[in-house]
Amino acid sequence: xxFQKTGYxxxxxxxxxxxxxxxxxxxxxxxxxHAHADHMPRNRATRACATKAxxxxxxxxxxxxSETVLDFSEKLELPKCTxxxxxxxxxxxxxxxxxxxxxxxxLYTGDYxxxxxxxxxxxxxxxxxxxxxxxATFGLPIYKWKSYEELTKEIQNFALETLQAGETPIFLAYxxxxxxxxxxxxxxxxxxxxIHGAGYKLCSVYDAHGIDLxxxxxxxxxxxxxxxxxxxxxxxxxxFASNVKKTKVAYCSGWAANExxxxxxxxxxxxxxxxxxxxxxxxxxxxxxxxxxxxxxHTPNPAVVQHYLEQENxxxxxxxxxxxxxx
Amino acid sequence: MATTxxxxxxxxxxxxxxxxSNAKTxxxxxxxAALETADELNLAxxxxxxxxxxxxxxxxxxVGSRTSxxxxxxxxxxxxxxxxxxxxxxxxxxxxxxxxxMENIPAAIKKRVPENLSLDDIQEIAVNLYSASxxxxxxxxLHNTWRKMAPIEIKYFIRMLGQGSLRIGFETRSVVAxxxxxxxxxxxxxxxxxxxxxSLGKTAALAKENRLDEARFTLYTxxxxxxxxxxxxxxxxxxxxxxxxxxxxxxxxxxxxxxxTIKIFSRDLNDITNSFPDIVEFFSQRELPATVFDGEICVxxxxxxxxxxxxxxxxxxxxxxxxxxxxxxxxxxxxDLLYTDxxxxxxxxxxxxxxxxxxxxxxxxxxxxxxxxxxxxDDVDTLFKRALEHGNEGLMLKLKESVYEYGQRKKxxxxxxxxxxxxxxxxxxxxxxxGKRGGTYSDFTLGISVKDDERYEEEFIPIGKAYGGYSDxxxxxxxxxxxxxxxxxxxxxxxxxxxxxxxxEFDEVQVNKRTKAxxxxxxxxxxxxxxxxxxDDVDTLxxVEEYYKQFIEKKRLPQHKNPSFxxx
Numbered sequence: 001x002x003f004q005k006t007g008y009x010x011x012x013x014x015x016x017x018x019x020x021x022x023x024x025x026x027x028x029x030x031x032x033x034h035a036h037a038d039h040m041p042r043n044r045a046t047r048a049c050a051t052k053a054x055x056x057x058x059x060x061x062x063x064x065x066s067e068t069v070l071d072f073s074e075k076l077e078l079p080k081c082t083x084x085x086x087x088x089x090x091x092x093x094x095x096x097x098x099x100x101x102x103x104x105x106x107l108y109t110g111d112y113x114x115x116x117x118x119x120x121x122x123x124x125x126x127x128x129x130x131x132x133x134x135x136a137t138f139g140l141p142i143y144k145w146k147s148y149e150e151l152t153k154e155i156q157n158f159a160l161e162t163l164q165a166g167e168t169p170i171f172l173a174y175x176x177x178x179x180x181x182x183x184x185x186x187x188x189x190x191x192x193x194x195i196h197g198a199g200y201k202l203c204s205v206y207d208a209h210g211i212d213l214x215x216x217x218x219x220x221x222x223x224x225x226x227x228x229x230x231x232x233x234x235x236x237x238x239x240f241a242s243n244v245k246k247t248k249v250a251y252c253s254g255w256a257a258n259e260x261x262x263x264x265x266x267x268x269x270x271x272x273x274x275x276x277x278x279x280x281x282x283x284x285x286x287x288x289x290x291x292x293x294x295x296x297x298h299t300p301n302p303a304v305v306q307h308y309l310e311q312e313n314x315x316x317x318x319x320x321x322x323x324x325x326x327x
Numbered sequence: 328m329a330t331t332x333x334x335x336x337x338x339x340x341x342x343x344x345x346x347x348s349n350a351k352t353x354x355x356x357x358x359x360a361a362l363e364t365a366d367e368l369n370l371a372x373x374x375x376x377x378x379x380x381x382x383x384x385x386x387x388x389x390v391g392s393r394t395s396x397x398x399x400x401x402x403x404x405x406x407x408x409x410x411x412x413x414x415x416x417x418x419x420x421x422x423x424x425x426x427x428x429m430e431n432i433p434a435a436i437k438k439r440v441p442e443n444l445s446l447d448d449i450q451e452i453a454v455n456l457y458s459a460s461x462x463x464x465x466x467x468x469l470h471n472t473w474r475k476m477a478p479i480e481i482k483y484f485i486r487m488l489g490q491g492s493l494r495i496g497f498e499t500r501s502v503v504a505x506x507x508x509x510x511x512x513x514x515x516x517x518x519x520x521x522x523x524x525x526s527l528g529k530t531a532a533l534a535k536e537n538r539l540d541e542a543r544f545t546l547y548t549x550x551x552x553x554x555x556x557x558x559x560x561x562x563x564x565x566x567x568x569x570x571x572x573x574x575x576x577x578x579x580x581x582x583x584x585x586x587x588t589i590k591i592f593s594r595d596l597n598d599i600t601n602s603f604p605d606i607v608e609f610f611s612q613r614e615l616p617a618t619v620f621d622g623e624i625c626v627x628x629x630x631x632x633x634x635x636x637x638x639x640x641x642x643x644x645x646x647x648x649x650x651x652x653x654x655x656x657x658x659x660x661x662x663d664l665l666y667t668d669x670x671x672x673x674x675x676x677x678x679x680x681x682x683x684x685x686x687x688x689x690x691x692x693x694x695x696x697x698x699x700x701x702x703x704x705d706d707v708d709t710l711f712k713r714a715l716e717h718g719n720e721g722l723m724l725k726l727k728e729s730v731y732e733y734g735q736r737k738k739x740x741x742x743x744x745x746x747x748x749x750x751x752x753x754x755x756x757x758x759x760x761x762g763k764r765g766g767t768y769s770d771f772t773l774g775i776s777v778k779d780d781e782r783y784e785e786e787f788i789p790i791g792k793a794y795g796g797y798s799d800x801x802x803x804x805x806x807x808x809x810x811x812x813x814x815x816x817x818x819x820x821x822x823x824x825x826x827x828x829x830x831x832e833f834d835e836v837q838v839n840k841r842t843k844a845x846x847x848x849x850x851x852x853x854x855x856x857x858x859x860x861x862x863d864d865v866d867t868l869x870x871v872e873e874y875y876k877q878f879i880e881k882k883r884l885p886q887h888k889n890p891s892f893x894x895x
Contacts, residue, residue, distance in 0.1 A: 141405065142414045142424060144431040257427070259343075260419050260766055268346055280431070301413045306408065 035108025055094030089116025091177030520759030
C-alpha cells in the first residue's frame with residue numbers, strides 16, 4: 001500500500017485518493033481521527049470527514065472548512081475505497097479509521113486508548129487488517145496504566161482530602177479530553193468545578209453527547225477559592241488562581257508517570273492518567289489484530305516497540321511523522 | 328511492632344511527594360519517634376541521610392548503575408541495550424526505571440514475593456555486596472534480594488547503595504531537624520552531636536535516650552568540615568568583621584596528632600594518612616600533645632606553592648616511593664585549631680581559636696596561614712591579587728566572631744575565587760539529562776578544533792562535558808536547535824552536526840592521558856551560547872596546550888615576601 005506524508009502529521013494515499021489527519025490537494029476526502037491540534041487539518045479551508053463530535057470540537061477550535069459527518073460503524077463508499085470509523089476511546093469523538101480497498105485493508109489508529117476513557121464513546125476495533133498504522137506515544141515498558149477504578153479513586157481522594165484541609169485543589173489537565181475526563185470522574189462528588197476558559201468552551205460538546213461533567217462553570221478568579229479547579233499546566237505560570245492562598249496541585253497526564261515531572265512542574269501530586277494506551281496494551285493489540293505489517297508513529301522509541309513485535313513475529317517499520325514542515 | 332524496610336520506603340516516598348521542609352521534617356520525625364529499638368533508629372537515620380553504610384565506615388557497596396541496570400534487565404528478562412537503556416533515558420533515573428520495570432514486567436512480577444525485610448536485613452545485604460567481588464557475584468546478591476522486595480523497596484535500596492542523599496529533597500540538615508523534633512531536643516544540641524559523632528544514626532540514638540551531652544569528641548575520629556559559600560551570593564556588609572586568608576591551591580585536610588601517632592583525613596572524611604608519610608614524619612618529630620588542625624596540603628618546593636595538578640600525582644598513591652616524595656614534597660599548612668589542651672574548642676570564636684593556633688604553631692614550629700585584617704574593598708583587591716601571584720586560588724574571608732560549625736554556615740566563611748579561563752567550543756553530543764532534568768537534553772560534550780592538526784584525522788575532538796550555567800529558556804532553545812542538527816543516535820546520546828558554539832568557562836586545565844585531547848577541564852560550565860559564532864571560530868587544541876603551558880610555567884611569587892603562610 002502506497003502512502004506519503006502530508007500536512008503537519010498526516011498521510012496521503014495516492015492510490016485511494018484520500019488523506020488521513022492531514023490535507024493533500026489531490027485527496028478527494030480528508031479523514032480526521034480526532035480534534036487534537038496535531039491531527040487537525042491546518043489548512044482551514046479544506047474538507048474534513050469525521051464523527052459528529054469531532055467536527056463540533058474542530059469548529060470550536062477554529063476549523064472553518066467543509067464537513068462530512070460519518071457515524072461510527074457507518075460505511076462510506078468512495079470510488080477507490082470504503083471507509084469505516086471505529087470508536088478509539090481517546091477523547092470524545094475520536095475514531096480509528098478503517099480503509100478497505102483492492103490494495104488490502106488498513107487500520108489507522110489515530111490516538112487511541114484501551115480500555116477506553118469513560119468520557120468517550122468506548123473502544124471498538126475491526127477483527128483484522130492487512131496493515132496497521134499505530135501511534136506508540138507510550139511505547140516503553142515503564143508505561144503501564146492503573147485501572148480507571150483506581151485512577152478515579154485517586155482523583156476523587158485528592159480533591160476530597162484537599163478540600164477537607166480547607167485548601168483548593170487544582171488539576172492540571174489538557175484543555176480538550178483530559179480536562180473533561182477528570183471532570184467526568186469527579187462528577188459523582190457534585191462539588192462545584194471551575195474550568196479554565198479554553199477548556200470551558202469545549203464542554204458543551206460533551207454535554208450534548210451525554211457525558212456528565214458534573215456541576216461546572218467557567219473559571220472566575222474572584223470566586224474560585226474552594227472550588228475544584230481545572231486548568232492546563234501552562235496556566236499556573238500566568239497567574240491562574242494565584243489569589244488563592246492555599247492550593248494543592250495535581251498534574252494529570254501519562255507523562256506524570258515520570259518522577260522528573262514533579263520538580264519540573266512543582267506540583268503536589270502526579271496522577272499518571274493517559275488518553276493513550278500503554279505499552280502492554282499496544283503490544284497486545286498488535287498481537288490480536290495480527291496484521292501483515294505494522295507502521296509505528298508518534299513515538300521517540302520505535303525501536304523498542306519493533307523489538308517486541310519482532311519477538312511476536314510481526315513485521316514492522318517506523319513511520320516518522322514529526323518535524324515535517326507545514327504545507 | 329518492628330519497622331520493615333517497606334515501611335521505611337513508604338515514608339521516604341511520602342517525604343519525596345511532600346512539599347515544604349517543615350512538613351517533610353514532621354513526617355520523618357513521626358516515623359523516628361515510633362521506632363522501638365535503638366538499632367532501628369540508628370539504621371533509619373543512616374539510610375535516609377548517609378546511605379547503606381555509615382559515612383564513618385568509609386565503606387561502599389560498589390554497585391554502579393551499569394551493574395544494577397544489567398542485573399535488572401536480566402531479572403526482567405529484557406534486552407539491556409534495546410529496552411532498558413531507552414527506558415532509562417525516558418525517566419532520567421536508573422533506579423526509577425528499575426522500580427517501574429519490576430512493577431510492570433510480568434516475568435519480574437512472577438519472581439518477586441515481598442518478604443517484609445527488616446532494616447537489619449538490608450544492612451546485612453549491603454555488607455554482602457561490599458564483600459562480593461565482581462559483577463557476577465554482586466548480580467546474584469541483587470537478584471536474590473529483589474526477589475524478596477516490592478518495587479519501591481528496590482528503588483530506594485539501589486539509591487542507598489550509591490551512598491549519600493536519596494534524592495528526595497531531604498538533606499542532612501532536615502534529618503537533624505527531624506531527630507530533634509522526634510525526641511523534643513534542642514536542634515543545635517543535635518547538630519552539635521552530629522558534628523562530633525559524624526553519624527546520624529548515633530546522633531539519633533543519643534537524642535532518643537537524652538544523652539546528647541555525651542557526644543564527645545574523640546581523637547582520630549574525623550569531624551565534619553566547615554565549608555565556605557561563594558561571595559557572589561552573599562553581599563558582605565561590614566568587611567572589618569572579617570579577616571582574609573589566601574585560599575590555597577591544595578587539598579583540604581584535617582590532621583589529628585598525639586605524640587607520634589598522626590592521622591590525616593580528607594574532606595569526605597577518608598583516612599589519607601598513608602599517602603602522606605612526609606607530613607606524618609614532619610609532625611611526629613615535633614611531639615605535639617593531642618591536637619587537631621584544619622588546614623591544607625600543598626606541594627611546596629623552592630619557597631613556592633606549586634599547582635594542585637602536581638598534588639594530584641600524590642593523591643592516588645597509597646604508598647609513595649622516594650622519587651615521588653622528592654619530586655612533589657608537600658606541606659600541611661594549618662588554618663584552624665579544633666582541639667588543644669585536652670578539649671575541643673570549636674565553640675570558641677575564630678579570633679580566640681586563632682590566638683591558640685598561633686601559640687601552638689610558635690611553640691612547635693608549624694606552618695600556619697597568614698591572616699590579614701580588612702578595612703575596605705581595596706584591601707580585598709590587593710590581597711586577592713597577591714594570592715593569585717602566589718599561585719593560590721583566591722581568598723577566604725572569615726567572620727572573626729564565628730564558631731567552627733560543619734557544613735555551609737551562611738556568611739561565616741566566604742570564598743573569593745579567581746575567574747576561570749574560557750574556550751569557544753563546539754557542541755558534539757547531547758545527552759539526555761537525569762534527575763530533575765530528565766526528559767530533556769541537558770548534558771553536552773563539547774569539542775575543540777583539530778582540523779589543522781596533523782596528529783588527528785577528526786575535525787573536532789571532545790574536551791569536556793558541561794551540564795550547567797544556562798537558563799531554562801536557553802536550554803529550550805538549544806533543545807530545539809539540537810533536534811535540527813542531530814545526525815546520529817546512540818541510545819540516550821545524540822551525535823550533532825558541528826553548528827552550535829558554546830563558550831565554556833572552567834577552573835583549570837588538567838592533563839589527562841586517557842582522553843583523546845590529552846587534557847580535561849576542571850568544573851566546565853556554560854558561560855554563553857554563541858549563536859553569533861560558527862564552527863570556524865572554535866578554539867583549537869593548540870590553544871588548550873598553550874593555556875596549560877602558561878599556567879604551569881607561570882612564575883609563582885615565592886613566599887619570602889608577604890607570604891601566604893608563616894613558618895618560622
